Amino acid sequence: MQALSLRGLHKIYPNGVEALKGLDLDVAEGDFFALLGPNGAGKTTAIGIITSLVTKTGGTVTVFGHDLDRELQAAKACIGLVPQELNLNQFEKVLSIVVNQAGYYGLGRAVAMERAERYLSELQLWDRRDDIARNLSGGMKRRLMIARALVHEPKLLILDEPTAGVDIEIRRSMWEFLKKINDEGTSIILTTHYLEEAESLCRNVAIIDHGRIIENDRMSRVLRKLQLETFVLSLDQELAEAPQLDGYAVRLREPGLLEVDVEATQDINDLFEVLSASGLKVVSMRNKANRLEELFLRLVEAGESRT
Amino acid sequence: MSGMSAAEQATALWTLVRKEYHRILRIWVQTLVPPAITMTLYFIIFGNLIGSRIGEMGGFSYMQYIAPGLIMMSVITNSYGNVVSSFFGAKFGRHIEEMLVSPMPDWLIIAGHVAGGVMRGLCVGALVTIVALFFTDLDVKHPLITVSVVLLTAIVFSLGGFLNAVFAKKFDDISIVPTFILTPLTYLGGVFYSISLLPDFWERVSMANPILYMVNAFRYGILGVSDIGLGKAYLIIITFVVALFWFALVLMKRGTGIRD
Ligand SMILES: Nc1ncnc2c1ncn2[C@@H]1O[C@H](COP(=O)(O)OP(=O)(O)OP(=O)(O)O)[C@@H](O)[C@H]1O
Numbered sequence: 286m287q288a289l290s291l292r293g294l295h296k297i298y299p300n301g302v303e304a305l306k307g308l309d310l311d312v313a314e315g316d317f318f319a320l321l322g323p324n325g326a327g328k329t330t331a332i333g334i335i336t337s338l339v340t341k342t343g344g345t346v347t348v349f350g351h352d353l354d355r356e357l358q359a360a361k362a363c364i365g366l367v368p369q370e371l372n373l374n375q376f377e378k379v380l381s382i383v384v385n386q387a388g389y390y391g392l393g394r395a396v397a398m399e400r401a402e403r404y405l406s407e408l409q410l411w412d413r414r415d416d417i418a419r420n421l422s423g424g425m426k427r428r429l430m431i432a433r434a435l436v437h438e439p440k441l442l443i444l445d446e447p448t449a450g451v452d453i454e455i456r457r458s459m460w461e462f463l464k465k466i467n468d469e470g471t472s473i474i475l476t477t478h479y480l481e482e483a484e485s486l487c488r489n490v491a492i493i494d495h496g497r498i499i500e501n502d503r504m505s506r507v508l509r510k511l512q513l514e515t516f517v518l519s520l521d522q523e524l525a526e527a528p529q530l531d532g533y534a535v536r537l538r539e540p541g542l543l544e545v546d547v548e549a550t551q552d553i554n555d556l557f558e559v560l561s562a563s564g565l566k567v568v569s570m571r572n573k574a575n576r577l578e579e580l581f582l583r584l585v586e587a588g589e590s591r592t
Numbered sequence: 593m594s595g596m597s598a599a600e601q602a603t604a605l606w607t608l609v610r611k612e613y614h615r616i617l618r619i620w621v622q623t624l625v626p627p628a629i630t631m632t633l634y635f636i637i638f639g640n641l642i643g644s645r646i647g648e649m650g651g652f653s654y655m656q657y658i659a660p661g662l663i664m665m666s667v668i669t670n671s672y673g674n675v676v677s678s679f680f681g682a683k684f685g686r687h688i689e690e691m692l693v694s695p696m697p698d699w700l701i702i703a704g705h706v707a708g709g710v711m712r713g714l715c716v717g718a719l720v721t722i723v724a725l726f727f728t729d730l731d732v733k734h735p736l737i738t739v740s741v742v743l744l745t746a747i748v749f750s751l752g753g754f755l756n757a758v759f760a761k762k763f764d765d766i767s768i769v770p771t772f773i774l775t776p777l778t779y780l781g782g783v784f785y786s787i788s789l790l791p792d793f794w795e796r797v798s799m800a801n802p803i804l805y806m807v808n809a810f811r812y813g814i815l816g817v818s819d820i821g822l823g824k825a826y827l828i829i830i831t832f833v834v835a836l837f838w839f840a841l842v843l844m845k846r847g848t849g850i851r852d
């Protein structure tokens with residue numbers, strides 16, 4: 286069964302902006318799915334339509350087999366949303382925010398309290414349960430929104446940039462947590478601008494740009510599509526200009542720092558042989574940018590030149 | 593799995609009511625105290641000081657005559673005010689999204705807020721009644737009429753507040769209707785006088801004011817006197833309840849003012 290299925294999703298905002306231009310997308314049950322794209326691509330708009338916060342202009346949305354137009358309540362019951370923008374009642378207490386949300390899904394108070402305790406504890410907020418939302422830090426508010434989204438134990442959790450502005454330690458613990466609930470069976474859709482996050486968490490990915498899907502595949506395959514990898518090499522000597530290395534594009538970043546493009550068909554052993562032959566000694570080496578980041582930029586640039 | 597069961601809907605409705613109840617109590621200085629103070633002043637100034645010079649109206653002391661009107665006036669403004677500020681606040685703070693993503697049907701979201709408005713209206717109404725009892729006696733002639741009219745009126749104005757919140761885009765918008773429509777209609781709706789005192793023309797104009805029917809039906813419930821027929825009053829009030837509720841449902845379904 287598909288956790289989510291979009292067909293021809295179309296959105297024109299009242300101000301005339303065409304945010305989605307016919308989106309087709311399938312997310313399988315149990316998947317951990319990355320929805321990526323530059324600012325303004327239409328990610329939040331798509332998520333808004335899926336979660337009933339935005340009205341669609343055309344197309345269909347099906348959540349676990351429930352068509353949004355025909356079985357709205359059933360579809361809604363399957364989804365938990367962590368929105369991009371804070372939407373907490375700033376004057377309400379942490380605990381009652383979560384417990385009330387459970388109530389909106391028809392969960393009795395006893396169950397609601399039990400789950401609120403579980404998820405607030407997992408997200409390290411139980412100690413702050415009597416604080417009003419306004420008194421939480423930014424990262425805590427994000428975690429509170431995750432607890433709130435999980436309290437009715439949705440089959441599909443949608444997170445719209447949940448780690449924006451969250452420190453690295455908390456971010457890692459959030460990743461662990463999301464991996465865990467995904468392992469336990471919750472399907473997850475994640476948008477993020479930290480591509481390493483998508484790379485390490487997600488099995489499948491769609492890249493959306495200008496309201497269209499420009500790439501949709503398994504993460505591993507998408508990464509493999511990347512034909513070129515760039516390495517940054519530190520040398521034990523300073524050079525005045527970039528050396529000629531047969532078969533490799535080489536740039537001199539700084540006197541002691543080389544950037545070398547290596548194609549998928551070439552292997553790194555060969556590169557080192559060529560380097561040794563030229564009398565260059567490499568002290569250390571690293572990948573230039575995150576690979577996904579590179580692919581992403583390239584796809585988006587290609588899209589830019591197309592339009 | 594289909595939609596929410598009746599039991600789940602009851603839980604959701606109860607959650608909304610509870611939340612409103614806590615909101616009213618949390619900000620009691622804004623919700624409960626001001627109407628009590630204002631109405632006390634009305635009773636002192638109009639009832640006691642000026643009223644003693646006015647003499648009788650409709651066969652009652654002026655104080656007794658205006659007491660039902662003032663109770664009704666506070667019910668109207670507070671039901672309206674509660675829903676408009678709670679629902680617009682939720683829109684403004686975006687936590688309306690908590691409700692919109694949930695499987696609660698539209699009618700339930702409306703009903704929950706209306707229940708909150710009725711709760712606040714009746715609480716303040718009860719407070720004002722207690723204040724009134726310090727100044728005058730009130731024997732309720734027709735309890736059933738009194739209770740049903742005050743309840744229905746609170747529902748009408750809670751729905752009105754809901755609609756206002758749906759259309760409101762900024763904070764100014766939630767005070768425009770109360771200032772320019774609600775207050776004038778209430779003051780001219782027979783709270784302070786019997787419309788039989790007005791010249792023919794203005795008496796007939798007054799008959800177009802729906803609040804007149806609510807105030808008079810309520811006054812009939814308490815004192816047994818009214819400027820208008822009771823049947824017509826019920827008909828008007830119930831028509832308003834149905835029409836406003838239907839309108840609110842249509843707007844929610846369309847997403848007017850709450851969904852882009
Ligand atoms: N409420 C709105 N009214 C009008 N236009 C909107 C509205 N919300 C978004 N847009 C426009 O729709 C387009 C898509 O925006 P959206 O928020 O979906 O992008 P996004 O992919 O989530 O971007 P980001 O990564 O910055 O969050 C943008 O051009 C944006 O300006």
Ligand SMILES: [Mg+2]
Binds near residue numbers: 328329369445
């Ligand atoms: Mg976004």
